[in-house]
Amino acid sequence: MSAIFIMIGASLLLAIGFLIAFIWSVRSNQYEDDYTPSVRMLFDNTTIQEKKQETNNKTKKTK
Amino acid sequence: MRVKEKSEVNTTCYHCGEDVVEHHYHIEDKEFCCKGCQTVYEIINKSDLCSYYDLEHSPGINQKQEVRKGKFDFLDDVQIIKKLIHFQDDTHQHVIFYLPQMHCASCIWILEHLDKIDSGIIKSQVNFVKKEVTVIYNYHETSLKKVAEALTIIGYEPHISLNDVSSSKIKKHDTTTIVKIGIAGFCFGNIMMLSFPEYFSLGKADDIGLKTWFSYLNLALSLPVFFYSASEFFISGYKGLRQKFLNIDAPIALAVLITFGRSVYEILSGTGAGYLDSMSGIVFFMLIGRYFQNRTYQTISFDRDFKSYFPLGVSVINANGTEKQISVSELKVGDRIKIHNDEIVPADAILFLGKATIDYSFVTGESLPVEKSIGEIVYAGGKQTSGAIELEVVKEVSQSYLTQLWNNETFKENKKEVKVSFIHRISRYFTYALFSVAITAAIYWSVNDPSKIWGAVTAVLIVACPCALLLSATFTNGNMIRILNKYKLYVKNASVIEQMSEIDTIVFDKTGTITEQGKSEITFQGTELSSYQSQLIRTLANQSNHPLSKSVVSFLPFAKMLNVKNYKEFKGFGTSAIINEHFLKMGSSEFVLGKDSHQLVSGSRVYVSIDEEFVGYFVVKNAYREGLENIVSSLGSQFELKILSGDNASEEGFLKNIFGNKSEMLFEQKPEDKLNFIKRLQNHNKRVLMIGDGLNDAGALKQSDVGIAISDDTNNFSPACDAVLSGKNFTLLKELINYCRRQKTIIFASFVLSILYNFVGLFFAVQGDLEPVFAAILMPISSISIVLLTTGLSSFYEIKLKRLRPDKSHY
Numbered sequence: 101m102s103a104i105f106i107m108i109g110a111s112l113l114l115a116i117g118f119l120i121a122f123i124w125s126v127r128s129n130q131y132e133d134d135y136t137p138s139v140r141m142l143f144d145n146t147t148i149q150e151k152k153q154e155t156n157n158k159t160k161k162t163k
Numbered sequence: 164m165r166v167k168e169k170s171e172v173n174t175t176c177y178h179c180g181e182d183v184v185e186h187h188y189h190i191e192d193k194e195f196c197c198k199g200c201q202t203v204y205e206i207i208n209k210s211d212l213c214s215y216y217d218l219e220h221s222p223g224i225n226q227k228q229e230v231r232k233g234k235f236d237f238l239d240d241v242q243i244i245k246k247l248i249h250f251q252d253d254t255h256q257h258v259i260f261y262l263p264q265m266h267c268a269s270c271i272w273i274l275e276h277l278d279k280i281d282s283g284i285i286k287s288q289v290n291f292v293k294k295e296v297t298v299i300y301n302y303h304e305t306s307l308k309k310v311a312e313a314l315t316i317i318g319y320e321p322h323i324s325l326n327d328v329s330s331s332k333i334k335k336h337d338t339t340t341i342v343k344i345g346i347a348g349f350c351f352g353n354i355m356m357l358s359f360p361e362y363f364s365l366g367k368a369d370d371i372g373l374k375t376w377f378s379y380l381n382l383a384l385s386l387p388v389f390f391y392s393a394s395e396f397f398i399s400g401y402k403g404l405r406q407k408f409l410n411i412d413a414p415i416a417l418a419v420l421i422t423f424g425r426s427v428y429e430i431l432s433g434t435g436a437g438y439l440d441s442m443s444g445i446v447f448f449m450l451i452g453r454y455f456q457n458r459t460y461q462t463i464s465f466d467r468d469f470k471s472y473f474p475l476g477v478s479v480i481n482a483n484g485t486e487k488q489i490s491v492s493e494l495k496v497g498d499r500i501k502i503h504n505d506e507i508v509p510a511d512a513i514l515f516l517g518k519a520t521i522d523y524s525f526v527t528g529e530s531l532p533v534e535k536s537i538g539e540i541v542y543a544g545g546k547q548t549s550g551a552i553e554l555e556v557v558k559e560v561s562q563s564y565l566t567q568l569w570n571n572e573t574f575k576e577n578k579k580e581v582k583v584s585f586i587h588r589i590s591r592y593f594t595y596a597l598f599s600v601a602i603t604a605a606i607y608w609s610v611n612d613p614s615k616i617w618g619a620v621t622a623v624l625i626v627a628c629p630c631a632l633l634l635s636a637t638f639t640n641g642n643m644i645r646i647l648n649k650y651k652l653y654v655k656n657a658s659v660i661e662q663m664s665e666i667d668t669i670v671f672d673k674t675g676t677i678t679e680q681g682k683s684e685i686t687f688q689g690t691e692l693s694s695y696q697s698q699l700i701r702t703l704a705n706q707s708n709h710p711l712s713k714s715v716v717s718f719l720p721f722a723k724m725l726n727v728k729n730y731k732e733f734k735g736f737g738t739s740a741i742i743n744e745h746f747l748k749m750g751s752s753e754f755v756l757g758k759d760s761h762q763l764v765s766g767s768r769v770y771v772s773i774d775e776e777f778v779g780y781f782v783v784k785n786a787y788r789e790g791l792e793n794i795v796s797s798l799g800s801q802f803e804l805k806i807l808s809g810d811n812a813s814e815e816g817f818l819k820n821i822f823g824n825k826s827e828m829l830f831e832q833k834p835e836d837k838l839n840f841i842k843r844l845q846n847h848n849k850r851v852l853m854i855g856d857g858l859n860d861a862g863a864l865k866q867s868d869v870g871i872a873i874s875d876d877t878n879n880f881s882p883a884c885d886a887v888l889s890g891k892n893f894t895l896l897k898e899l900i901n902y903c904r905r906q907k908t909i910i911f912a913s914f915v916l917s918i919l920y921n922f923v924g925l926f927f928a929v930q931g932d933l934e935p936v937f938a939a940i941l942m943p944i945s946s947i948s949i950v951l952l953t954t955g956l957s958s959f960y961e962i963k964l965k966r967l968r969p970d971k972s973h974y
Contacts (some may be wrong), residue, residue, distance in 0.1 A: 101934070103374060114298040119349045126338045126345070139268045140275070143214075154668065 178204050181223030181532045182705075182724065210279040215269050223267035224318035237316070237476025238308035238323075239487035247307065247327060255285065256302045256726045260314065260321035267292045275316060279312045281305050290639055312494075325470035325509075325560075340454050346448040347392040353941070354440045354670045357381050361436045362936040378430045378437070384440040389423050393446045411590035411633055414597070418628030419446065424742045425621045438625055438824040441938045445630050448946045454659050456644070468883055469544065469566050469858055472525075473509050477502075486950050491494070491560055502547045511563040515554035520897030521545035524674050525857040527564055527809040527833075536792050536863055544858060568834045568862050584661055585907065586636045589914065590629045593819070597627050601843065606930040611659050615931035622933040626941070627926035633916030634946055639909045639953040643902070646961050651889035652871075652899050659885045663860020663903040665850050669798060670841065671773040672855035673808035676873050677791055679890065684786040685718040689771075689779015696778065698722040703747045706730050707738050712749070713767050714783050737770075748772045752780075787821075795821050800895050805829075807837050809859050838862030852900075858882055905960045913952045920945040 125131070174183045175389045175890040176196035188195040190208075195201040202228055215222060237243055250257040265274070270289075274296050287298045296319075298310055312319050357377045389565060391417075400413035419442060426437025428940025477494065478486045478501040486501060491509045494500070500514065502508055509519070519535040526544035541554060543563035564906060587781035601623040608615045640657035647654055662947040671677050692700070704715040728947055730740040737750010748755050748771070756777060769781040783942055798804060805827045806818060812830040822828070831839065837855075841863045843852050853860065853867035856874065861882040864870030873893060888896070925942055927933050 104373065106378070108357070108376075115349065115353060119345065122345050123342050129338070129343065131338075132456050133290045133292055133718075136271060136289050139271050139291065142268070143272055 165657050166246070168632055168788055175221060176200050176223075176225075177216070177221065178223035179224075179225040181225055181639070183387055192445065201317065202226070206280065206316060211277055212279055214275055215273045217271040218272055218895060221266045222267050224264045226318060232282060233478075233486075235308050235311045236478075236633070237478075237490060238311055238489065240488070243475070243490055245306050247323070251302075252605070254303060255299055256307065256903050257297060258307060258310065259297050260311070260323070261293075261295055262314070262319045263294055263322055265289070265291065265296075270319070274314075274319065277310075277313060280317065281309060284313070285308060285869070297533040320760075324471045325473040325475050325477045326468075328473065340450065340457075343392040343395075344447065344450045344454060347388050347443055347450055350388045350392075350968075351440070351443040351447045352383045354384050357384075358436065358935070358939065362939065372853050373438075375433070378715050380502070381439050382427065382430050385423065385426070385443055388443040388446050390421070391535070392443075392450060394444075394812050396449075396893060409591050409594065410586075410587045411629060413634075414590060414594045415449070415633060416627050418624055421621050422625045425625070429675070434787060436935050438935050438938050440843055440935070441625070443940045443941050444939075444946075445628065448943075448950075449630050449637070452641065452950075453635050455641030456637040458641065463674075465884060465887070467863065468569055472507070472544070472858060473560070474507055477509050481577050490536050494556055494560055496556055498560060499553060500556060501551060501553050503551045504547060504549070506547055508541050508554065509541055509549065510560045512541055512543075512554035512556045514539050514541055515553045515555050518549055519547060519552045522548050525859075527859050529602075544788075554751040565858060586632065586910070590632055593629050597623070597629075598927060600627070600929070604931075607929075608931065612931075618933075619929055619931040622928035622931065623925060624643050626915055626928045626933060626938065627921045631920065631949055632914055635831060635910050635913035635917065635949050635953055638950050639906060639913070639957055641677075642957045643906060644953045646957060647902070647965075649898065650885055650895055650899060650964055651892045652895075653888075654886040655884070659869060660903045660906050662850075663852070663886070664869055664906055666852040667805040668849040669854065670805045670807050670844070670867070671853045672853075672857070672860050672863075673814070674810050675856035676854055677787055677862075679786050679788050679875070683716055685783045686782045686784075687718075687779055688782060690775075692778070694722070698725060699745055699747055699773060700744050701737060702727060702742050702748065703730075703740050703749055706740065708731055711781075712738070715749075715781055717921075738811055740898070743755055748775075764845070788890065788893050792821050794894050794896055797824065801897070802852075805844075807832050807840055807853075807856075807863065809833070809837075834859045834862050835937065838866050841866040848913055853896060854888075854896075855884075893965055895964065902960060902964055905957070909956045909960070912956060913949045917945060917949055918951055 174194045175181060176183055177193040178195055178200035181196045183194045183196050188198060188201040190201065190204065190543060193204065193206065200223060203223060203818045207213060238247075241411035244256075248256045248258045256701045261268075262274070263271070271291055274289050275287055275638075277296075277298065278284045281300070284298060284300045284304075287296055289296050296314075300310055311323070314321055357380055360374065360377060378529060380836060393617075396412045396416045396419060399410065400416035402411035405411055422438050422442040426439045426442065429435035429437045432525065439904055475489060475491060477491050479489050479494075480486055480499040481503055494510050500509075500512065514535050514537050515837040516537070519539075520532045521535055521541055522532045523542070523545045525546070526542065532548050540557065542565060543560065543774040544565040558564075601620050604619045604623055605616050608619050629827075637657075640660060643660055644654055644657065647660075654663075697719050699724055701716055704712040704719070705724060706712075725742050728741040731736070733750070733754065736749060737748070739748045741747075749769060752768065752770050755772050769783065771778050771780065788907045795804065799822070803826075805820055805840060806822065806829070808828075808830050809832055810830060813828065831834075832840070837860060841851055841853060845866075845868070851867040852869045854871045854873060855861075855864055860872075861868075864872060865882045865883060869886065871886045871888050872882055872888050874887050876888040888899075920941060924933075924938070927937060
């Protein structure tokens with residue numbers, strides 16, 4: 101029976117971890133705009149990758 | 164049909180999708196309606212951003228109306244930059260622009276690739292719901308002005324108003340409520356789980372260690388609920404008591420406090436398990452209810468004043484003739500300012516140079532633009548519609564005719580918040596009843612078994628807390644707000660619903676409220692037009708952006724555009740062009756006939772001549788909203804109706820026909836007159852609903868018990884008000900008001916249900932043996948059934964609205 105003491109404690113800790121994750125997601129304004137990201141994810145990635153390469157090049161140059 | 168017709172005979176602009184009239188502008192096989200659209204395409208093409216056109220068909224914004232060069236010069240001013248940007252470090256600045264033109268996925272796409280257009284821009288991110296874009300840029304490589312210009316050249320001119328700099332707006336998304344709900348829900352669930360052994364009496368005598376371990380865990384879990392999540396009930400209840408006012412939060416706070424206190428005592432003394440599960444559950448449900456009720460429509464702002472209507476910068480002409488952009492708030496008496504076409508005059512000023520045709524419809528309610536001659540005073544808020552003019556400021560911005568309204572004391576107090584909702588009144592009776600039950604139980608037990616006094620009294624207060632009342636109110640309001648939103652009536656907060664159910668008098672503004680903004684009724688006077696003549700006139704009218712030309716275009720039957728040569732626009736007079744070898748002139752009688760006919764006529768006239776031969780004139784009158792007669796007659800049987808207009812009395816006869824002779828009608832009312840009129844009505848114990856649209860109604864909207872602003876495009880500016888109603892659903896007004904009247908019925912019904920639950924709970928509580936498991940079952944069942952009842956009833960009453968909804972396409 102003593103195992104249940106530890107198990108309950110562990111499960112609570114796990115749950116608290118999720119609670120903290122939830123609070124963090126709220127605090128970092130992830131729920132502020134619930135429409136734009138749904139559109140954004142449908143855009144083609146090509147230009148974004150180009151952009152990344154460009155910015156990478158830029159940072160290399162500046163270094 | 165019409166669309167098909169169009170595609171056969173006409174090409175549409177590749178950029179904005181409008182008809183192509185002159186086939187001058189094309190790149191490869193793509194045709195454009197104007198130079199502006201072509202330029203935008205070139206820029207987008209050059210920046211390698213042509214996916215813009217793949218995502219949506221013709222997503223662009225029409226560029227016929229060119230944005231003046233130097234419009235954003237005021238963004239070079241260090242003081243203005245400081246006020247506009249949100250964040251700055253040694254290389255970067257962050258700014259948020261409001262772009263009302265944003266409308267589709269392509270918009271999001273191009274606005275998030277601004278870095279391709281201006282390499283100084285690091286990142287741009289769109290919030291589509293708020294129509295805002297956050298731009299992060301390197302201010303050594305580019306500047307705020309250049310960013311604004313880059314947005315403008317691709318067709319998204321940022322809306323920058325005086326309001327953006329005058330208030331310290333830190334519009335942070337309020338997250339504390341969600342966090343509170345999250346924590347309460349988490350603790351509620353875990354406490355319930357840990358209470359299971361208690362519920363099923365699993366903890367036998369040999370497991371006493373397990374039992375206490377669970378109890379202490381429960382106690383630990385309840386602490387954040389009690390001290391953090393429930394804190395707002397304590398604060399609000401305490402505030403109410405300090406003002407000698409017993410609001411609904413006070414008895415709730417008391418119940419939470421007693422439940423917590425008794426539970427702590429039982430756990431620490433080892434006499435029981437307490438009611439922590441019930442307590443955290445109640446807090447959880449009540450917070451959800453509050454959140455549901457307060458979740459208003461975030462894209463609509465309800466407290467805009469003239470500052471968000473006025474521009475931020477204005478061109479001032481110095482003594483040596485050079486122009487300089489300064490902030491409107493820095494304008495001084497005696498400054499010479501230059502106002503360009505379609506700009507707003509920011510301060511009362513005297514016309515110095517140029518031809519002024521001022522559109523006051525938004526400010527005073529006059530439906531037609533007013534011509535001003537040199538030396539006349541032009542009031543702030545008017546929109547110049549005929550070319551550039553120069554003016555000399557005679558009053559500072561804050562002292563002008565229009566803005567003075569905001570110095571009125573009505574704008575300084577927040578009277579509407581003070582009004583006491585009937586929910587607080589009910590809760591007070593409830594509390595008194597509750598205390599008498601508790602006292603009776605105490606007296607009974609003090610005679611029969613004094614050891615049970617404490618248990619019975621606390622159990623009564625725990626079981627019968629007015630949280631059911633709060634739940635029914637918040638969930639009813641929340642659901643009603645949601646349903647009203649569906650019918651495009653956006654209310655500011657829940658108390659508006661209650662106010663709305665009590666009104667007995669409705670006051671209408673005329674221009675823009677019962678008439679349709681930008682829409683007019685046209686008739687043609689003269690010899691009947693042949694289809695060829697009408698085609699010629701339509702072609703000419705289509706060239707101009709003048710509101711009257713636009714009305715003419717919409718009036719004439721659709722026809723193919725003809726070849727236009729020598730097109731000339733004479734600001735304030737009219738237009739002329741050679742179309743198919745015919746010389747057409749269109750405009751004022753002075754321009755077309757060469758003589759001024761200053762007759763007193765209702766509506767404005769557009770004269771037309773073909774080959775110098777006068778063919779007739781169009782009469783443009785303001786058009787009343789569709790279904791106005793029906794809605795007025797049905798409202799008239801229930802409410803007192805009045806009209807309060809800033810316009811002249813020319814339409815009085817017509818309005819008398821619709822509204823009947825009983826309705827009071829006042830014309831040529833100044834903003835202050837309107838406000839005072841409402842005040843007078845209220846002094847006669849009338850509950851007034853004011854419906855208006857313009858800045859001149861702002862005072863009356865604020866003073867009235869409920870102020871509804873009518874808006875044909877909810878993204879447009881609307882003055883401070885309690886609710887915004889879409890013009891399309893104006894005819895639903897009566898049903899919407901009646902729907903709000905159901906609020907009390909629904910709340911009463913669910914309150915009766917909760918009283919029934921309370922009787923059951925109290926029956927056990929007064930006997931002093933309230934089992935925690937019993938409380939834990941009763942509480943969620945009563946809460947959930949109340950929520951179901953309120954949502955069910957408020958949706959049931961929606962049926963009548965559903966039947967009447969004019970357009971069923973949306974949502």
